[in-house]
Amino acid sequence: MKILIYENSWGFASYTHQLCNAIVQADDKIEVIYATSSDNEYIKKLDERIKVLAVLKTYDKPYKKNSFRWMIDRISVSLYNILQRSKILKEEKPDIVSIQSTIPILDQYFVGKIKARTIQTVHDVIVPIKSLNWSKSSLRRMYNSVDELIVHSQTNKAQLCSMFNVPEKKVHVIHHGTPTTYREINSEVCKEKLRLNNGKKTLLFYGLIRQSKGLDILIQALEGLQCNLVIAGSMPFGEEFEKYERLIEKHGIDCRKFIEYISDEFTEELYQACDIVVLPYIYFYSQSGVFMQAIQYRKPVVATDVSCFKEYIDKYGFGIVCEANNVEALRKAIEEILSSEDKLREYTNNAYNAAAENSWEKSAELHIKLFEKKLNNE
Secondary structure (H helix, E strand, O other): OEEEEEEOOHHHHHHHHHHHHHHHHHOOOOEEEEEEEOOOHHHHHOOOOOEEEEEEOOOOOOOOOOOHHHHHHHHHHHHHHHHHHHHHHHHHOOOEEEEEEOOHHHHOOOHHHOOOEEEEEOOEOOOOOOOOOOOHHHHHHHHHHOOEEEEOOHHHHHHHHHHHOOOHHHEEEOOOOEOOOOOOOOHHHHHHHOOOOOOOEEEEEEOOOOHHHOHHHHHHHOOOOOEEEEEEOOOOOOOOOHHHHHHHHHHOOEEEEEOOOOOHHHHHHHHHHOOEEEEOOOOOOEOOHHHHHHHHOOOOEEEEOOOOHHHHHHHHOOEEEEOOOOHHHHHHHHHHHHOOHHHHHHHHHHHHHHHHHOEHHHHHHHHHHHHHHHHOOO
16 A cells, blocks of 8 residues: 655645654555655654655745735645645555645645545644635645545544534544653753752743634733743744733743744653643644643643544543633642642543554544555445
């Protein structure tokens, strides 16, 4: 079986490269071809058995979002990548095309013409950033043009089916994989390096700092609480961190800020320096890589009741869920988790089970089973 994994931009490469590796490690008879861009930094982490076609272009970020030049750049790059995909399809003749990312506003007209069986992974049922790259109608046409769809949770499946009238039998739940191991670093060394060795518990807010992720709600909720806050991640292009800086000062939060791209190496230090991961999202229609990393590093979680957070936390018991967009509810949940060392230990232990059951190995097995089923027209 030959599988082409197509990624229009490498925004999901931290996920996709691990999926590629897990598939070839699960079954070395499967040929995996990975179509991506040459500047994808995860290429160097791929298994040598994977055929990498780094022939796609990436977007030119300096253009103001949704401006005319931004739009022309997106259209030209996306069309180029679609043409490259057509060329790859003719040359490689894959059995399955796994679409990890694309531009729906354009690809809605092309994806249905692919001769191979097409399976799209819906990382975002609704894309979290408003953009001319997509619309609900373009997403609907994309979802109905491919053969099968993959989502990462039952919650996301229900959202996809209800919002876009997609038949349930077409949507398959395959968990977002997580590594079951990591490079262990002495937590006290990490705390000292980040100036967190003040005897207080440390909360981590990690990832791209979008308005929808509720960082302002979190800052307000922490006023008066005895804890540290680490904020690590970059701002969306063209946005400034200043509004959050003012809130941090106003509410007197003990905060360490790393407003930049976070390397994998520094990510390891951040998670092991912190005690609790907080996801105060206001709305979210995706599976969160940050959430899965919390499982990987066996960290207790405080999350709002959006996306599939409650689904996972109820099943595995490694944290607390509270109402979204509610300062007092979030404060109460954080106070509760900070108040009991026994609970923190319990949540940490429960995260081990979550990691084991959501491994990349098991995710690859489910992907392969779906690919084989589709290949056999079952």
